Amino acid sequence: MHSAHDQLAFDELGTPLRETTFVVVDLETTGTRPGPDGITEIGAVKVRGGEVLGEFATLVNPGMPIPPQIVALTGITGAMVYDAPPVDEVLPAFLEFAAGAVLVAHNAPFDTGFLRAACQGHGYAWPKPAVVCTVRLARRVLSRQDTPSFRLSALAALFGATTTPNHRALDDARATVDVLHALLERLGPLGVHSLEELLDFLPEVTPAQRGKRGLAAHLPERPGVYLFRGPGDEVLYVGTASNLRRRVRQYFTGSESRGRIREMVALAQRVDGIECSHALEAQVRELRLLAAHRPAYNRRSKNPRKSWWVALTEEAFPRLSVVRLPKDGALGPFGSQAMARLAADSLAGAAGLRTCTLRISAKAPSGKPCALAELGRCAAPCAGHQSVTAYAPSVHAVTELIAGRHTVPLDIALHQVEELAAGHHFEQAARRRDELAVLVRAIGKAHRLTALAAIQELVAAAPDGEGGWEFAVVRHGRLASAGVARRGVPPMPVVDALVASAETVTAEAGPLYGAPEEEVGVLLRWLTRPGVRLVRTSSPWAEPAHGAGRWQRWLDRVAAAAALENVGQALN
Structure with a gap:
């Protein structure tokens, strides 16, 4: 039976402290404000399990005069650093010395601030190591009764450090090593035994x-x-x-x-x-x-994700409507109503569908042409200028596009964009191009999700990284069963057992056969990962040959063009 104060076993925690490599670092600088220059000395000690693995020490030419008060404090003069390497030559060696280790310093924000600023100022990537501040750790472990001060000299004296700090980088780093080890010894009774728990322990x-x-x-x-x-x-x-x-x-x-x-x-x-x-x-x-x-x-x-869909209305002159509940032949899903509306407007404009909300009778339309009709963007069925028969090809083009049988409306929309660009209407062309890209992405996503959800049963396997397999039984876009065959276990009997015990899934109405959009998306991402293999499927898994997938190269060019436009705007 476990109590509320049980400590974690080493194998539960991640990296035990005794196996963690620490690089204890100290800097001497020309001032208190971090900058790309200003470091005069770096000293560091690499330790693991109480053993010193190596030391790093060098003077650094700070590229500026050393203030007299700093000379008095550290004893480092301008003459001493005159022939020393500049920080941009020292950084690669230090970063290699500290690679993969936890960085430790007394008042760590000061030292890491200078090191980070030097990296940024001289073109080196800051490795973002885990950082332990011995000042902060001491304040968490010790009380004012233990020590009146948390300065390095006071803690070194309290713990009997073998090196006395003297404001020289290597000696101060050596003293900090002894302080670190003494503090770590006090963490055991507090239930801190791993690097993860140490980093967790530092916050309140x-x-x-x-x-x-x-x-x-x-x-x-x-x-x-x-x-x-x-x-x-x-x-x-x-x-x-x-x-x-x-x-x-x-x-x-x-x-x-x-x-x-x-x-x-x-x-x-x-x-x-x-x-x-x-x-x-x-x-x-x-x-x-x-x-x-x-x-x-x-x-x-x-804020549960509620998808939106674009569907044709059921009337004599159908229009595209943004709806919540998907039905057969709907386009989606869209993450927001605004995105669905944008796609609906783009598709209606390309296919020649009306965008007004009037309910037009097929027998005796009595409306008046609107501004869109005067601009030539609507044939005005509301005023009897277009018959149901003449309107039908636009509806057919939309249904065929959503079904993945052709992309005529997309071709028309692209031609419109090219005409605008040829007429030097570049801003309007860019806007229409971006709207078309939204529509193409939506149709491509719809085709991918629908293709998976349409399959009655699909069994797939992914390598588990240890010589075994992870299995998933998918039925109409839902995970019906999951299991594993570890290394050495024959996989096919496991597959047969998973299929036999899998959840029964009944296809429902709608583009995704009733499956939740997020679940189909999670399954699709898993199935299309490198290394995943199809074991068996009740019907071929394929996207429409005439779907939006063949527009991917165009989408890539649009993304590249948009990136260049953003750069241009930033420069201006």
């Missing part, structure tokens, strides 16, 4: 938050979905993890700094875990649980 964590760590004790070290439950057993939060126990424990060690999540943890009374075969199953289960529970602390459930 409430005792109540840390005391609930036992809520994760029963969770497996497997991928899955976790649910935080509140006092009334309500679901507060849903998430996924590759290691359920490790991920949930992090909520109680300070790695989560968002106020609303800390509030959630304070309310939580229980954490349920649902073990999954692999990450894909966990993603799908998370989507379904979010939809089912709408947990208060998940942003996605507070």
